[in-house]
Amino acid sequence: MVRTEDGSRATEWDEVRAACGSAVSSLRDALAAVELWRIWWRLGIQDLRLRFRRTVLGVGWILVQLVVMILAVGAVYGSLLGQDLHAFLPFLTVGLVVWSFLTASIVEGGSALIASEGYIKQIGLSIHVYILRCFVSVSISAGISFAAYAILAAVYRVPVGSGTLWVIPGLVLLGLIGLFFIVIFAHLNARFRDTAHLAGVGMQVLFYVTPVLWPAEMLRGRSLGWIVDVNPFYHLLEAVRQPLLSSRPATFENYVVGLVVAVCLGVAASGVVAFYSRRIVFVL
């Protein structure tokens, strides 16, 4: 067959079309997996239940872990930084809950597909079911920890009013970012098995630079406030913390940065799904 200039360009265009077609079908496949909520919801809950199966307290360990951490860190850092415990402990709790949700999304998200390798290679179910299953177990863990915060807030009489409802957009942003983290790291970590570990180390370093254990005002006072403002996780934290602690919305800047981060991660997650979902089974 003679290949003319047009002919060779035609086959390249076909390949591009085929790649786009498979990208679109991967995205459609991901959205279709949401309909299978009965499967991933039950699997997520079962995962959580099994994790604590042979323990005395069961799922209650999540609460115990958090409470012990708050008491220890709160007592030490509270006096170290000269903070009033009434305001500091709730502040610390919300920060820790949000941070562990984000870290779990990365680290547990990273093994979402690897852990389900047996199922993926035997049953022709969309791999996104296993990603959503991970999201369920990570979210419910965080939800239980939030219950610990609610108790603490009641004890320390944190002001609650209609302004507290502003936490909802913050939680929506947080949930979306967590989901996108799981999607991205589940795929990347399946291919490069050290991705989640490296990202986890990155989060550990970020933990010390982000106002979780200490309030942002302390840095602003020393005119180092830019360290805080440049950190997108700070803004996400504020979107959840401000409404809960002072019953008013976070600043406009907080919400804008949170939205931009969510959109960027959403685009990255869609890209990963479009170009990698179909090939993931070959690297497991």
Add this chain to the structure above:
Amino acid sequence: MAQLSVRGVVVEFKTDAYLRTTLKATALDVFWPRRASSRTVRALREVSLDIGAGERIGLIGPNGAGKTTLLKVMAGIYPPQRGEVHIEGRVCPLFEFATGFEMDATGWDNIRTRALLLGMSARQIEDKIEEIGRFTELGEFLEVPVRCYSAGMLLRLTFATSTAVEPEILLLDEVMAAGDASFIQRARARMDDMMERARIVVFATHALDLLPKICERAVWLDQGRIVLDGHTPDVVGAYLDDVERRRD
């Protein structure tokens, strides 16, 4: 109406992915490459097959011919690098039995998980779970975490669960290896029942004497290509002749 067709399907595996499974290894490979090019194994080369409702197909061929790969393409597990797959009807795959378990969960939990993944609703699972448990004949072992099970026990668990699904398309991959005599006898009866209810059955096997009784059509695969596709006794005969010829 159940239907299964694959057209021009190509499936390739890269064999040296294990050399670059971490970012570190990949980065090192950029500076100090160990190999000039990666090796690709073509498991399926331009395979086309049309299966209509009511057909029972046997897949035969030597080890490494691509039978398992073809079955997995039909199950929707491996998306082909090229070609199209068209599946209509609920697929029930019965492949390997050593993996796909929650090791710390009990037999009952694993039955529920697998049944869910195979598409059974919660109501159906509750209706059938007693019967599934009885078929496994694992008794009290069902309350014990699956990490304690032997290969035969795992086989019974998976088999009992997978065959409780009402399949329209049944895909079987040389499944009987680990069972004991009594289980195989009961399993055969249950399989026959399941095969009767299924509209399409594709069965990869080395048990060539059994095949003409189960499937009226057979496909001989070798090195990723279809060598012969037709009436079972003819295909089996041709395959065995070829094996004899190669031996001489």
